[in-house]
Ligand code: ADP
Ligand code: ADP
């Protein structure tokens with residue numbers, strides 16, 4: 001099963017992708033996570049990506065397309081994958097199609113998580129991530145059991161630099177038109193489903209699972 005999560009920053013793509021990856025035992029591939037790991041490890045990719053990410057801009061398509069192409073060729077993707085945060089531009093969507101053709105596979109579903117802007121800002125500014133394992137929390141909507149400590153690994157929870165209020169609005173604006181273009185693109189291919197992602201985390205994932213069971217499985 002090959003899935004894509006589409007949605008503005010803060011819509012809950014990562015949260016939902018993580019839940020589905022566990023349920024269906026297929027990898028959760030987040031380009032944001034790949035870039036953040038590269039930055040942490042100071043690799044050449046990290047050096048390239050850092051200034052774009054810090055300023056809330058997109059990393060150039062040719063860099064991002066290359067990373068995803070390589071990732072999808074790994075063996076753990078043979079039973080399927082969940083892409084989170086890719087594609088984010090039309091150029092990336094076309095590159096992904098080409099890539100799927102070459103692998104003789106196809107996308108089953110593009111899940112568009114829709115959330116209004118005022119809610120996105122609350123979600124992004126309250127988001128915290130584990131500095132060790134990358135798990136996502138929210139200070140109000142999805143708090144850890146012990147304040148500022150990761151339930152899964154005991155690591156410290158931190159705020160991403162690009163989740164500070166100054167960068168959050170910029171990121172939403174950078175992605176708006178591009179997301180609309182992708183909605184059109186996948187609607188034409190008849191594989192887009194829109195989910196009201198303003199409900200609670202469990203309600204959203206139940207709705208997504210229902211659609212998957214109906215349309216894919
Ligand atoms: P969010 O989950 O809030 O949408 P991500 O973790 O997906 O944020 O991405 C963080 C940053 O990494 C983006 O603001 C962008 O700079 C970069 N990035 C992630 N995915 C892509 C992509 N597909 N194309 C270009 N840049 C990307
Ligand atoms: P994205 O990957 O789309 O940027 P995340 O999954 O990281 O979004 O979620 C953004 C923030 O909102 C996180 O702090 C997360 O805990 C929280 N969150 C995710 N889904 C919901 C929801 N349905 N209701 C309330 N908060 C949510």
Ligand code: ZN
Pocket residue numbers: 130131132133134135150151152153154155
């Ligand atoms: Zn952790």
